[in-house]
Amino acid sequence: MIRALIIIAALAMALPAHATEAGWALLRNGGQVVLLNHANAPGSGEPASFDIEVCRTQRNLSEQGRQQARRIGALFAARAAPVQEVLASRYCRTKETAELAFGASLVETVDWLDPFEPDGEEADERSELLRETVADYTGSGILVLVTHGDFIQSVLGARSREGEAIVVNVNENGLHAAARIVFN
Structure with missing residues (x-):
């Protein structure tokens, strides 16, 4: 009984590593799109004084x-095809994650990667923009989209950790999480 529990625990701990290796295998070949949840930012929500243009209010x-962001960039450089383009939400934590990981010269901010209310028309519009971006990507390198956990939850129906990368593609059912990469 104890031996069986130990084996089950070992398998459960190996699953993220296996998922991570599958993600790196996809990224080595290039031509992939990655949703990256921003690196560690303590707390939740935004302060009452929030201003999208002023980092100290976020x-x-x-x-x-x-x-963590620097480590993400170093691992991408060592284990993946070159990162060709990086889009980040306008929030300071996503921009800083992108710039520290991939260099400021690659980063472009876009409002459609900002957080949004998951119900309603905006959710459908954002999901469609993401689906089109993924389907239309034809680069030989990697396209990284740095966003927020709530955005990822809304468009994929799956939670992600801070600093977690999800390789996404489009299939007959819409957006699909092909693999995950967990950065410790």
Whole structure:
């Protein structure tokens, strides 16, 4: 009985590593689109004084988040085809994650990767924009979209951790999470 529990626990711990390796295998070949949840930013929601143009009024990366973003970039450089383009939401924590990981010269901000209310017309519009972006991507490198956990939850129906990457594609059912990469 104890041996069976140990085996089950070992298998459960190996699943993220296996999922991560499958993600790297896809990224080595290039031509992929990655949804990346921003790195560690303590708290939830935005302060009452929130202003999209002023970083000090937003929830921002912690020092751990900055280190995590650098580590993400180093791993992409070592294990994936070159990152060709990076789009990030306008929020400071996503821009900083993108810039620390991939370099400011690659980063372009877009409002459609910002958080939004999951119900209603905007959710459908954002999901469609994402689906079109993924379906239309023909680059030989990697397209990284740095966004928020709520955005990923709304468009994929799957939660993601801060700093987690999800390789996405489009199939007959719409958007599909092909693989996940977990950064510790």
